[in-house]
Amino acid sequence: MQCKSKKSTPDGGGYGTGKRKNSVARVWVRPGVGKVTINNKDITVYFPRETYRVAIMQPFIDTNTHGQYDIFCTVKGGGTTGQAGAIVHGAAKALDCISDEFHSPLRKGNFLTRDSRVVERKKYGKRKARKSTQFSKR
Numbered sequence: 001m002q003c004k005s006k007k008s009t010p011d012g013g014g015y016g017t018g019k020r021k022n023s024v025a026r027v028w029v030r031p032g033v034g035k036v037t038i039n040n041k042d043i044t045v046y047f048p049r050e051t052y053r054v055a056i057m058q059p060f061i062d063t064n065t066h067g068q069y070d071i072f073c074t075v076k077g078g079g080t081t082g083q084a085g086a087i088v089h090g091a092a093k094a095l096d097c098i099s100d101e102f103h104s105p106l107r108k109g110n111f112l113t114r115d116s117r118v119v120e121r122k123k124y125g126k127r128k129a130r131k132s133t134q135f136s137k138r
Helices: 050-062 080-098 100-108
Strands: 014-020 023-031 036-038 069-076
Touching (some): 014 080, 050 080, 050 100, 069 080
Parallel strands (some): 036 069
């Protein structure tokens, strides 16, 4: 069953919008050789840290499609952790558009769920969101 939120592309690929913290990623997945381009840069240039690169490829490893699809994405907002998480979320949603058989491994890996944790706002009278000044009894 194809729902409205699933956006397939004519070339057999898919599109997904991923979000994490304050980052938003627009991800296109197309059949290819496994090339990853983020904001017109290679993944090794954009994410020098190995953990982010492994996290981005995890949805493809879980669905046994590693090296079969090219990823092109634009990401903005937030920091590196939020951007990597947004790309993972968007890539999983794009893979979900391509085939229905990818849905259950992506759901089991918790890639399709939006991680809603964001930074808590600072409260007045506090140093940070919850940190207080030192308590003095006398």
